[in-house]
Amino acid sequence: MSADRWLNYQDAATALGMTPESVRQRARREHWGKKLGNEGKALVLVPLDAARTPPGDTADVPPVHRPVKHPEPDPVPLLQARIAELEDRLREARSAEERERGERLAERERAEQAHTRADRIAAELHELAQRFAASIEDGRGRERDLEAKLEAARREAEAHRARPWWRRLAG
Numbered sequence: 301m302s303a304d305r306w307l308n309y310q311d312a313a314t315a316l317g318m319t320p321e322s323v324r325q326r327a328r329r330e331h332w333g334k335k336l337g338n339e340g341k342a343l344v345l346v347p348l349d350a351a352r353t354p355p356g357d358t359a360d361v362p363p364v365h366r367p368v369k370h371p372e373p374d375p376v377p378l379l380q381a382r383i384a385e386l387e388d389r390l391r392e393a394r395s396a397e398e399r400e401r402g403e404r405l406a407e408r409e410r411a412e413q414a415h416t417r418a419d420r421i422a423a424e425l426h427e428l429a430q431r432f433a434a435s436i437e438d439g440r441g442r443e444r445d446l447e448a449k450l451e452a453a454r455r456e457a458e459a460h461r462a463r464p465w466w467r468r469l470a471g
Contacts, residue, residue, distance in 0.1 A: 312344060332346065
């Protein structure tokens with residue numbers, strides 16, 4: 301290239317042996333001028349020295365065809381860490397399950413004890429109710445006997461008052 305020229309991204313990419321996206325990034329990075337052309341496409345001002353090869357590139361392999369190598373992390377340590385994490389979570393889940401099982405068994409035992417205690421209290425209450433009913437019936441019988449004795453004593457007192465005083469005195 302002999303002088304600075306206004307080119308669209310596709311033409312600049314062809315001239316420089318790059319992709320249009322690479323030209324766009326390079327234009328931003330190196331602050332090339334940019335304007336809108338008559339065709340409605342963006343134009344960039346490609347400088348004279350734009351054909352230079354960036355450091356690390358070789359002239360025999362164009363950057364378009366060079367594969368980009370991304371270092372891939374070794375999956376084994378990542379998987380081992382994930383396995384360890386999952387094993388920890390499994391142990392926690394199992395211990396929580398055992399704890400809940402123990403709590404359920406303890407609760408069931410408490411419920412059975414409460415049920416047994418309630419049955420015993422109900423039986424005692426029933427026995428007390430029967431004794432109370434018998435006691436009431438016995439009290440009513442004594443009350444009737446006492447009322448009969450009282451009535452007899454009243455009649456005797458009435459009969460005694462109905463007698464003249466001299467007969468009461470004589471006997």
